[in-house]
Amino acid sequence: MLVKKFETNDTLYDVEKMQKKLQEIKDQEGIIGYILRGSKSASIDIKDPIKIIDYAVLSSTVFDVGNDITEAFQLGELDTIVVESEETKLVSMDINNHRISLFMEKNVDHDKLYKNLK
Amino acid sequence: MNRDPYATVLNSALTEINKAYPDIKNSFIFMNNDSIITGDQDTDEKTMNNMLESFQTMKKKSNVLGNLKSLRINGKNGKLTVSNINDMYLVLATSKNMDKTHIYSITHVIIPTILKTLETFTPTNFQIISPKNLIVDTLSGFFAGDSVQIDLEILKDWTKNTDPPTHVKAEIAGEQNIQEIIDYVRIEKFDGNSTLCKVKEINDQKLKGKNMIRIPEKICNTLEIKKGDIVKVKPIS
Numbered sequence: 001m002l003v004k005k006f007e008t009n010d011t012l013y014d015v016e017k018m019q020k021k022l023q024e025i026k027d028q029e030g031i032i033g034y035i036l037r038g039s040k041s042a043s044i045d046i047k048d049p050i051k052i053i054d055y056a057v058l059s060s061t062v063f064d065v066g067n068d069i070t071e072a073f074q075l076g077e078l079d080t081i082v083v084e085s086e087e088t089k090l091v092s093m094d095i096n097n098h099r100i101s102l103f104m105e106k107n108v109d110h111d112k113l114y115k116n117l118k
Numbered sequence: 119m120n121r122d123p124y125a126t127v128l129n130s131a132l133t134e135i136n137k138a139y140p141d142i143k144n145s146f147i148f149m150n151n152d153s154i155i156t157g158d159q160d161t162d163e164k165t166m167n168n169m170l171e172s173f174q175t176m177k178k179k180s181n182v183l184g185n186l187k188s189l190r191i192n193g194k195n196g197k198l199t200v201s202n203i204n205d206m207y208l209v210l211a212t213s214k215n216m217d218k219t220h221i222y223s224i225t226h227v228i229i230p231t232i233l234k235t236l237e238t239f240t241p242t243n244f245q246i247i248s249p250k251n252l253i254v255d256t257l258s259g260f261f262a263g264d265s266v267q268i269d270l271e272i273l274k275d276w277t278k279n280t281d282p283p284t285h286v287k288a289e290i291a292g293e294q295n296i297q298e299i300i301d302y303v304r305i306e307k308f309d310g311n312s313t314l315c316k317v318k319e320i321n322d323q324k325l326k327g328k329n330m331i332r333i334p335e336k337i338c339n340t341l342e343i344k345k346g347d348i349v350k351v352k353p354i355s
Contacts, residue, residue, distance in 0.1 A: 055182055058179045072165050073143070073144060074196070075197060076194035076195030076196060078191070080191075082188075082189070082190040083180055083189050084187050084188045088183045089183070
């Protein structure tokens with residue numbers, strides 16, 4: 001397990017609180033890892049460190065695409081994005097200006113995780 | 119928009135689905151290879167193309183997850199679902215209140231059943247002829263002629279979808295026969311202006327495999343397009 005953390009003077013309390021929740025989630029069955037981005041900080045915890053860049057690029061792209069699409073189809077402020085493949089999925093969400101991407105196996109109930117984080 | 123029978127049937131299906139589920143605001147279907155098959159009347163082509171472009175960007179980056187099956191975006195006022203059905207994707211933009219089970223019924227039951235029925239009735243000849251988005255390169259000079267030039271691979275692909283048995287014959291006999299099957303293409307700008315042109319294989323080796331269409335200068339002027347523009351090209355057999 002690889003943990004990378006970069007922080008400046010972000011709202012430390014919020015980040016730590018969110019991170020604590022994410023650490024709990026990470027230990028659950030079927031969770032591959034997470035990426036948390038605040039306005040000035042980021043932390044990544046992914047089971048397979050070789051794929052860390054691929055996951056980070058995907059996470060960033062998904063938010064960009066999500067924003068473009070919500071604007072084009074007038075869906076309103078972005079809530080969650082779920083990208084699903086045959087076996088795994090990515091759930092991205094924006095909670096209090098923290099962009100969270102959770103990678104997990106397809107059978108994990110992500111609605112439950114979302115409620116927990118919110 | 120694609121006007122072949124397959125697309126027409128899917129268009130009718132979408133129209134009826136939209137009537138049955140008023141929470142659906144936009145719906146359209148596109149192929150794995152970037153071409154839009156059909157869409158409802160309320161969604162303009164520019165929006166569909168932008169969506170397609172965004173989706174393809176994301177699809178490329180999502181290899182780390184595996185084969186992309188679906189994308190769901192939830193906003194405060196509505197949601198959008200992109201679902202993989204065979205070799206196509208169905209896009210549904212709905213109100214926030216649209217029931218998940220209804221979306222599931224459309225993407226996993228209704229559309230797949232329609233597709234399966236179509237295949238049952240017409241196993242070989244009822245294929246999708248997908249238009250392609252190609253980059254314009256201008257042909258100028260005395261030998262520019264009146265024909266546009268397209269990559270042989272694209273012509274082969276179209277031939278395969280137009281008439282599979284003839285395609286096999288063409289493969290066996292050599293490339294020349296492909297020219298006999300796809301004689302003309304319709305070049306369409308995104309504002310709807312279009313023209314019909316004779317088509318040949320690209321003869322410049324350096325330009326092969328670059329998703330390009332070489333168009334004589336005078337046709338470019340008529341269509342008001344220039345080098346680097348993207349046009350939609352559909353085969354006419």
